[in-house]
Amino acid sequence: MEKANAIPSASSSLNERFNLAFGLTALIWITGLVGHFTPLLEWPALALYVIGSISVVVWRGRSKGEWVEMYLAGGDLNKSLKWGGIAGGILFVMDIVNTVIYYSKGAPPMTDMLGILINKNFLFFFPVLVLAEEFLWRGLMLSAMVEKGLNAHLSVFVTAVCYVLNHYAVAPVGMYERGLMAMMAFPIGMLGGYIALRSKNVWGSVLVHMITMISMVLDIFVIPNLVH
Numbered sequence: 001m002e003k004a005n006a007i008p009s010a011s012s013s014l015n016e017r018f019n020l021a022f023g024l025t026a027l028i029w030i031t032g033l034v035g036h037f038t039p040l041l042e043w044p045a046l047a048l049y050v051i052g053s054i055s056v057v058v059w060r061g062r063s064k065g066e067w068v069e070m071y072l073a074g075g076d077l078n079k080s081l082k083w084g085g086i087a088g089g090i091l092f093v094m095d096i097v098n099t100v101i102y103y104s105k106g107a108p109p110m111t112d113m114l115g116i117l118i119n120k121n122f123l124f125f126f127p128v129l130v131l132a133e134e135f136l137w138r139g140l141m142l143s144a145m146v147e148k149g150l151n152a153h154l155s156v157f158v159t160a161v162c163y164v165l166n167h168y169a170v171a172p173v174g175m176y177e178r179g180l181m182a183m184m185a186f187p188i189g190m191l192g193g194y195i196a197l198r199s200k201n202v203w204g205s206v207l208v209h210m211i212t213m214i215s216m217v218l219d220i221f222v223i224p225n226l227v228h
Contacts, residue, residue, distance in 0.1 A: 013064055014147055020060075021141035024052050025162060032169035042172040049170045050129060053136035060140070068200075069147065070139045075200030084204025087191040088211030095184060095215040096223070103227040110180065112173035114220050123217070130209045137163045137189065138196040138205045152197055160189025181216075188212055 032045030061067045068074035103109070117123045137159045145155035167182040168175075192205030 013066070014069075014144060017060060017066065017070070017140060018144040018148060020056055021136065021144050024056060024136065025141070025166070028052065028166065029169040042170050046170040046172065049136075049166070050132040053132040053140070054128075057135040057139055070135075070143050071196050071200055071202040072135070072139055073201075077199070077201050077203060080195055080199035080201035080204030081207055082204070083195045083199070084192075084207030085211075087195065087204075088208040091184075091187060091191070091208065091212050092215045094187075095212060096218065099215075099219040099223050100227060103224055108176075109224050110173075110177050110220055112177050113181075116173065117217075117220065126213050126217075127210070130206060130213060133163065134192065134202055134206045134209055138192055139202045142193055142196060146197065156190060156193035156197060159193055160186055163189040184212065184216070 028045050028049050031048050032042045035042050035044050057070060057072065060070065061072060141162070142155055142159045145158065146152055164182045164185045167178050167185055171178045171181060188209055192208045195204040195208065196202045
């Protein structure tokens with residue numbers, strides 16, 4: 001009887017996580033769409049994205065004990081961090097090279113993002129943003145899809161695409177700059193997804209993301225001055 005009762009409970013908990021992941025994503029995107037046509041722009045969606053993602057994952061971990069299921073604990077941490085460092089290093093070099101080529105051809109700088117980072121002091125907000133993104137896409141959503149028995153490769157691809165599209169929903173900058181960020185988001189999402197999938201640990205994906213955020217800061221603040 002105890003085993004019979006445990007199975008529906010585990011299944012119910014999984015379904016809750018799955019629904020929360022996609023429900024929160026839908027709510028963020030709707031909020032971003034509505035905000036885009038108001039003076040508030042995408043700021044409410046960005047706030048919901050960060051606060052909602054971290055809050056949901058921490059709540060599930062504390063109340064349901066799902067830290068391992070969401071890849072925030074357990075798994076192979078050393079393997080995760082090792083591949084996170086390797087993947088992050090590769091993306092770092094690729095991003096710097098592409099940015100140098102980009103500015104060498106006379107392409108416009110990311111003025112909107114530069115204004116947000118300097119005028120609104122959002123530069124030090126990046127680590128929190130990275131945690132929110134990884135907790136939602138690789139922690140909550142990917143783990144729930146895989147645990148449900150969905151194809152692992154498809155799960156990585158879907159979460160990466162959602163991460164890419166999310167840049168259009170929550171980034172309070174022009175569409176051109178959203179597109180540039182979305183282009184970088186896809187390899188981050190794919191590599192981070194496979195690292196989390198293979199190691200059952202999200203922290204390597206967090207490391208990939210942190211390293212690429214450093215390259216993005218260099219893209220905005222340093223490289224334009226070196227090239228021009």
